[in-house]
Amino acid sequence: MPRLPAPLTLPPDAPTDAEVRRARRRRRRSESATAWAFVTPSVLVILGLGIMPVVWSLLLSFQADDLVTPSRWVGLQNYHALTKDPNFRQAVHNTLLYTALYVPLSMVFGLLLALALNRRIRLVGLYRTLIFVPFVISATAQGVLFSFILDPEFGAANSVLHALHLPAQGFLTDPGQALYVLVAISLWSGTGFCVVIYLAALQDVPPSLIEAARLDGAGRRHLLWHVVLPTLTPVNVFLVVWQVIESLQVFDLVYVTTKGGPLGSTTVIVYFIWEMAFQNFTAGYGAAAAYVLAVALLVIAAGTRVLRRRGPARLEGATR
Template identity: 50%
Template sequence: MTLTFAASARSGAPPGPSARHRRSRPGLRRTLTGWAFAGPATLVVVGLSLFPAVWAFFISRTKWNGIAEPQDIGWSNYERLAQDPDLAAAAQHTLVLTALFVPGSIVLGLLLAIALNQRIRLIGFYRTCIFVPYVASAAATGILAGYVFNPQFGAANEALRRVGLPAQQFLENPRQALVVVVVVALWGEVGFTSVVYLAALQDVPKELIEAATVDGAGRWRVLRSVTLPQLRPVTLFATVWQTITALQLFDLIYTTTRGGPMNSTQTVVYYVYELAFQTRRLGYGAAVAYLLFAVTLLLTALAIWRGRRSGEEAF
C-alpha cells in the first residue's frame, strides 16, 4: 500500500480515501477539543441570552401580568408605542443622556490617554487609578454618588460653599439630575475609553511621528494630522460601545434617582423596568424592550456600515 501511495504521489494522482481519512483525524481532534472548551460557555450564552430574547418576543404579543393566563393580543402592544407619552419622554431623556455621555467619554478618554502615554514617574499607578472606577460596581458607584451629591451633607455642596458658590440640589432638581447622572456615568466609564485609546496610541507607528517631526511639525500638528487619523477605527469602536452603554444604562439610575425627580431621569431601560416589575405589564414592557433593541441594532449597523465605507475597519 505504501508503494501504491508513493506511486500515486509521484504521478500526481489524488490520495485514496484511507489517506485522506488519516489526514483529517488531527483536524477533527482539534475541532472536538475546541468545542469541548467552548461548548459549555456557548450553551450558557444561548441559554441566558438567546432563549430569553425569543421568549420575550412571544410575551410582547400578549397581555400578561406574570400570574394569570396570558392573552394573545397580536401586535397591539407595538401599535401603542407611538401613542405613549411616557415612552416619548423616556426616549427624550435617553437621547439627551446619550448626546452628553458619548462625546464626553470619547473626548475625556482621549485626553487622559494622551496624558497617560507620557513617560513620567509612577505612570503605572496613574493608569491604575483611572481604570479602577470602571471595574468598580456601577451600583456601588451610584450609592457613593448619592452621598457625594446629597444637598444637605454632600461633599459636592461642601466644596461649593468653600469657594463661595451657592449650594445646589443636584439629584433632587429635575433640571440638574440628568446632568449629574451623566457626570457620574462619565466618572465610571471614562476608564474604558482611556485604556482603549492608550493601547491604540502605543500602536501608532513611530516612523510617522518621527517623519512629521523632522518635517517641522509641532506637537499639535502631529496630533491633528498624524495621530488622530490613526485613531479613527478606535474612535468608531468606542463610539458604538459607549452608545450601547448609554442606551442600556440602568443600575446607575436605579441606585441614584429611581427615574426621578418627576421622571426627569427616566430612560427607556428604566421605563421597561417599571412596566414589567412595578406595574406588571409584562407584554407591553417586552414590546418597549424590543423597540430599544431594534434602535440599538440599527445604530450599530449604521456605524459599522459607515466605518467600512470610509475604510475604518473597527469590527
C-alpha cells in the first residue's frame, strides 16, 4: 500500500527581537533575585557587625560620651588630649616594644625550627604537631596556665629556680620583667604559626635552583643565604605584616595575666582603649585611641602593597 504524504504544517511564528530581549531581561531579573536572596543575610551581618560599628565609633571619637548620658560633640578634643596623655604614650611605647621583640624573634625561631624540621628524620610529623599545638590554644587559656606557672609564691617556675639555687623572680608582678615575660609567652604560642608557613614555603623552593647551586660548589651557608632566603621574600613580607597586626592588637593575654600592670608596664594600646571605654566610661576618648590604631594598621597595609609590588621583581632577580 503506498505511503501517504505527511501533511503540510505551517511553522510557528519566530519570536521577534523585542520578545527575545524581554525574555532575557526576565531571566536576568530572576537570577539576580535568587542571588540576592542568598547574599542578603551575609550583607546584613556585614553591615550590622562591621560597617555600622566602624561608622558609629568614628562619630563617637568626636564626642564626649560615657555610654549612659547623652553625648556631647567636642570635635578634635579627644585626639588633642591623646597627644598630651602620658598613659597613652606609655601604652604606645609598650606596644611598640612588644612588637619590636615579638615579630623578629617569632620569625627567626620559626625559620630555624622549619629548617630543622624540613628533613627526613624520625617522628618528624610528631615534632611538627607538638610545635604547632600551642598556636591553637586560646590566649585566655595560655594566660591562665602561665599565671599559675609564673606565680611568684607558688608557681612551678620559682620552684625550679629554687632547686637550682637561683634567686626567685617576680615575673608578671615585676614591672621590669612583665612585658618581656608576655613576649616569651607569645613566642611559645605564636612561633608555631611561623613554622608551618615556613615549612610550606621551604617545600616549594625549586629543586633545580638548589641542584644548580650545589653543582657550582655552594655550601650549606651559601645555599641558605643566596638561594633559599631570597625565594622566601614573599613569605617574609606576609609574616611581617601578619605578626605586626597580631602584636598591635594583643589584648586577651594582657587582660588575663596582668590587666595592664604592674604600674602600667604591660598596658598596650588595645587594653588602653578597653580601659578608657569600659572602665573609665570615656567611650569617645577610647574611640579616638582606637582610630589612631586603625590609622597605624592602614599605613602598614599600604606599605604591604608596595612591598608586594616590588617582591616579584626581587624574587625574579634572585632566581636568575
